[in-house]
Amino acid sequence: MPSFLKIKNLSVEIGEKQIIKDLDFQLKKGETQVLLGPNASGKSTLVGAIMGLSPFHIKKGQILFQGKDITKLSPERRARLGISLSFQNPPSISGVHLDTLLDNITVPSSKKRQKDILQQWGDSLLSRDVNVGFSGGEKKISEILQIASLNSQLVILDEIDSGLDIQKLKEFSSLIKKYFSSSGKSLLVITHQGDILRYLKPDWVNVILKGKIICRSQNWKEVWQTIKKHGYEKCKKCSFSLS
Numbered sequence: 001m002p003s004f005l006k007i008k009n010l011s012v013e014i015g016e017k018q019i020i021k022d023l024d025f026q027l028k029k030g031e032t033q034v035l036l037g038p039n040a041s042g043k044s045t046l047v048g049a050i051m052g053l054s055p056f057h058i059k060k061g062q063i064l065f066q067g068k069d070i071t072k073l074s075p076e077r078r079a080r081l082g083i084s085l086s087f088q089n090p091p092s093i094s095g096v097h098l099d100t101l102l103d104n105i106t107v108p109s110s111k112k113r114q115k116d117i118l119q120q121w122g123d124s125l126l127s128r129d130v131n132v133g134f135s136g137g138e139k140k141i142s143e144i145l146q147i148a149s150l151n152s153q154l155v156i157l158d159e160i161d162s163g164l165d166i167q168k169l170k171e172f173s174s175l176i177k178k179y180f181s182s183s184g185k186s187l188l189v190i191t192h193q194g195d196i197l198r199y200l201k202p203d204w205v206n207v208i209l210k211g212k213i214i215c216r217s218q219n220w221k222e223v224w225q226t227i228k229k230h231g232y233e234k235c236k237k238c239s240f241s242l243s
Contacts, residue, residue: 003026003064004027004029004030004031004065004066004153004154004186005026005027005064005065005188006062006063006064007023007025007050007062007063008024008061008062008063009022009023009061010022010024010025010046010063011023011058011059011060011061012042012046012056012058013056013057014055015055018059019211020042020045021212022061023042023046023212023213025046027186027204029153029184029186030184030185030186031186031203032180032181032200033187033189033202033203033204033205034188034189034190034191034194034202034204034206035188035190035206035208036205036206036207036208036223036224037207037232038192041192041211042208042212043158043190044158044159044190047156047158049063050078051075051083051085052070052073053075058071065081065082065083065154066153068081082151082153083152083153083154083156084147084150084152084155084156085156085158086144086155086156086157140160141172143157144172144176144179147179152185154185154186154187154188155180155185156187156188156190157187157188157189157190158190159190159191159192160172160189160191160196161191161193161196162191162192162193166195169195169196169199170199173199173200176200181200189202194228197220197221197224198224201220204217204218205217205218205220205224207227207235223235
């Protein structure tokens with residue numbers, strides 16, 4: 001199966017500082033992959049580059065989505081092609097047209113998805129302004145519901161598990177599986193904690209360190225146990241394949 005998302009020899013800078021160097025990555029249609037790494041390893045920079053966000057400047061390399069070179073496209077164009085991102089720290093939005101969460105998920109959603117979301121969540125979150133007064137967990141639910149209402153083909157979840165206890169982590173993993181994994185979406189989950197691996201059971205886990213993917217494996221359990229026991233530096237010694 002050809003790559004759905006393919007990143008080739010990518011180098012990314014913020015200002016004059018190089019964060020990512022000569023990075024290669026690929027994800028096939030319908031796969032769930034996890035990008036795992038400590039703080040300041042380049043995870044969010046890679047996400048920003050995939051989405052075309054500022055201030056992430058692509059110095060060289062290519063980003064291909066469904067065979068199309070999107071390296072120089074605007075974030076809006078990439079979103080229209082079917083790429084969605086859940087932000088690590090989503091903004092609160094109020095006082096504008098279509099400002100309730102229900103408004104935002106109703107407009108673009110299909111009737112089937114809309115009905116499913118309404119039945120499950122009712123007025124508990126949907127009648128409120130987007131993220132205004134929401135707890136950390138409610139903001140994460142809001143992000144998932146908004147993306148679920150879209151017809152996105154590639155969903156990127158940036159640190160969706162941060163600040164969650166084990167019970168909430170299980171609940172969020174179930175939501176992710178329900179709205180994304182089980183419906184054939186391609187999913188890239190960004191995390192530095194790694195406990196979400198136990199519940200998502202991804203097809204691949206990728207370890208990023210100092211702007212490079214140093215390990216790529218289908219044995220997510222072994223990778224995570226190694227990191228928990230020995231730290232990220234141990235991953236440099238593992239063998240991996242990018243095929």
